[in-house]
Amino acid sequence: MGLIKMEEYIRIFDTTLRDGEQTPGVSLVPDEKLEIALQLDKLGVDVIEAGFPSASEGEFQAVKRIAETGLKAEVCALARATKSDVDAAMACEVNSIHTFIPTSDIQIKYVLNGTREEVLKETEKITQYIKAHGFLCEFSPMDATRTDLVFLKKVCLVAQDCRVDRINIPDTVGVASPCYMRKLISELKRVVKVPISVHCHNDFGMAVANSLGGVEGGATQVHVTVNGLGERAGNAALEEVVMALHVIHKKKTGINTKLLYETSKLVSRLTGIPLQPNKAIVGENAFAHESGIHTKGVVAKPETFEPLTPEMVGRKRKIVAGKHAGRQGLRAELEAVGIHVTQNQLDEIFRRVKALGDKGKPVTDTDLFAIARAVTGVPEKNVVKLLGFTVVTGSETTPMASVKLKINDKEYIATETGVGPVDSAIKAIQKIVDKLVGVKLKEYRLEAITGGSDALAEVVIKIEDDQGNIVSAGSASEDIVKASVEAMVNGINKLLIKRGTTN
Numbered sequence: 058m059g060l061i062k063m064e065e066y067i068r069i070f071d072t073t074l075r076d077g078e079q080t081p082g083v084s085l086v087p088d089e090k091l092e093i094a095l096q097l098d099k100l101g102v103d104v105i106e107a108g109f110p111s112a113s114e115g116e117f118q119a120v121k122r123i124a125e126t127g128l129k130a131e132v133c134a135l136a137r138a139t140k141s142d143v144d145a146a147m148a149c150e151v152n153s154i155h156t157f158i159p160t161s162d163i164q165i166k167y168v169l170n171g172t173r174e175e176v177l178k179e180t181e182k183i184t185q186y187i188k189a190h191g192f193l194c195e196f197s198p199m200d201a202t203r204t205d206l207v208f209l210k211k212v213c214l215v216a217q218d219c220r221v222d223r224i225n226i227p228d229t230v231g232v233a234s235p236c237y238m239r240k241l242i243s244e245l246k247r248v249v250k251v252p253i254s255v256h257c258h259n260d261f262g263m264a265v266a267n268s269l270g271g272v273e274g275g276a277t278q279v280h281v282t283v284n285g286l287g288e289r290a291g292n293a294a295l296e297e298v299v300m301a302l303h304v305i306h307k308k309k310t311g312i313n314t315k316l317l318y319e320t321s322k323l324v325s326r327l328t329g330i331p332l333q334p335n336k337a338i339v340g341e342n343a344f345a346h347e348s349g350i351h352t353k354g355v356v357a358k359p360e361t362f363e364p365l366t367p368e369m370v371g372r373k374r375k376i377v378a379g380k381h382a383g384r385q386g387l388r389a390e391l392e393a394v395g396i397h398v399t400q401n402q403l404d405e406i407f408r409r410v411k412a413l414g415d416k417g418k419p420v421t422d423t424d425l426f427a428i429a430r431a432v433t434g435v436p437e438k439n440v441v442k443l444l445g446f447t448v449v450t451g452s453e454t455t456p457m458a459s460v461k462l463k464i465n466d467k468e469y470i471a472t473e474t475g476v477g478p479v480d481s482a483i484k485a486i487q488k489i490v491d492k493l494v495g496v497k498l499k500e501y502r503l504e505a506i507t508g509g510s511d512a513l514a515e516v517v518i519k520i521e522d523d524q525g526n527i528v529s530a531g532s533a534s535e536d537i538v539k540a541s542v543e544a545m546v547n548g549i550n551k552l553l554i555k556r557g558t559t560n
């Protein structure tokens with residue numbers, strides 16, 4: 058880092074429940090907000106911005122409940138620079154209040170309808186009011202990165218003179234660059250003596266890089282959201298900022314990185330925003346290797362193609378088959394489920410996987426195992442076979458499903474009720490196989506492949522057994538229940554192969 062002095066510990070200010078909830082289409086109910094807050098506390102964030110109490114009655118109640126829960130983290134509420142907003146935040150009995158006011162000329166004119174002089178006056182009034190009531194105060198000059206630097210310093214000095222505890226510098230419309238952010242923060246540090254924080258938006262895909270630039274400039278706190286949720290293109294992603302701080306910048310945070318993946322999954326599930334597969338740290342492919350060169354390398358020594366281990370963030374490495382696959386990777390993937398092959402068999406499996414990949418088809422684990430079975434001459438041994446199912450559903454009846462399975466030549470039937478026919482059928486399957494293997498449904502995804510009410514539906518599920526083995530499986534049919542039942546049965550058979558209990 059040359060001459061740049063960087064503080065050791067960087068505070069993580071999480072705004073998933075405030076800026077993250079401003080993601081278009083996301084709205085969390087108080088129970089969901091509380092569940093996320095508890096997870097963030099377990100994860101070890103320093104501050105939880107729980108919401109914007111003056112936004113609605115539900116938001117007020119959610120922030121109040123989070124503040125009452127007795128978390129280790131500081132619980133913060135957002136307030137515009139108005140007495141009514143601040144009063145609402147105080148009534149939630151939070152630990153700190155984050156107040157903001159526009160400072161760029163464009164926002165002063167079109168958002169505030171005011172003048173620079175008024176901004177200085179309001180800053181003084183509101184920060185004094187918050188401090189006089191004994192609350193910690195974080196002050197944000199909104200749109201700081203488009204604010205005239207001389208005026209920005211003036212506003213910050215007014216807030217500092219009113220004894221604010223931290224000043225946060227927002228890159229509200231994401232127009233900064235890492236170098237600009239570094240210079241801006243080091244310039245501000247010449248006059249600002251309270252800790253400086255940064256809050257970067259991702260409009261040009263640089264929120265994480267800009268946050269790190271801010272840290273290089275001397276910021277000791279970073280605003281982040283889980284999965285990078287937030288207004289428009291989002292905020293700096295917590296998991297990316299934290300891992301980059303730890304691994305690249307050799308900084309410390311209070312985050313237990315092993316909980317990053319489960320936190321990401323929880324937030325994705327509750328907000329309904331799926332993760333792109335190639336998302337850093339938490340995306341499906343972040344620790345998956347397909348190409349022959351890479352799989353050979355990671356099988357021999359993971360550091361060859363992994364800058365951090367999957368275990369560091371609570372994940373597992375995945376070797377996947379495909380047209381770029383190498384023999385070593387295929388062998389590793391097969392051996393992980395107990396299929397051992399000779400060199401000649403491996404050569405043939407390798408040839409067939411490439412041929413399938415060359416036809417433009419993704420090669421799933423099911424394809425690979427089927428190829429391996431064909432090549433090794435081991436007959437397909439599905440322990441669990443679907444013999445049939447029926448469902449009853451409608452507005453006047455409780456949805457119900459009966460499923461008939463054959464397990465090792467014995468027939469079983471179970472009937473269950475649920476919230477719908479799919480839920481009922483999955484529960485009936487779980488009931489039958491329970492003696493063989495306890496199965497939890499971790500993920501269920503439904504995609505229509507074609508249009509219309511007769512669309513082909515693809516169901517992809519992820520299930521986990523009581524030993525922590527996880528498999529994905531799928532099926533496609535015009536009938537959603539049929540696709541779901543088949544996917545579940547396929548998944549259970551894959552789990553049994555993985556456990557080595559197919560006999």
Ligand code: KIV
Pocket residue numbers: 076157197199200227228229230256258
């Ligand atoms: O992006 C922004 O400027 C904000 C403020 C409320 C700090 O979220």
Ligand code: ZN
Pocket residue numbers: 076227229256258288
């Ligand atoms: Zn923001």
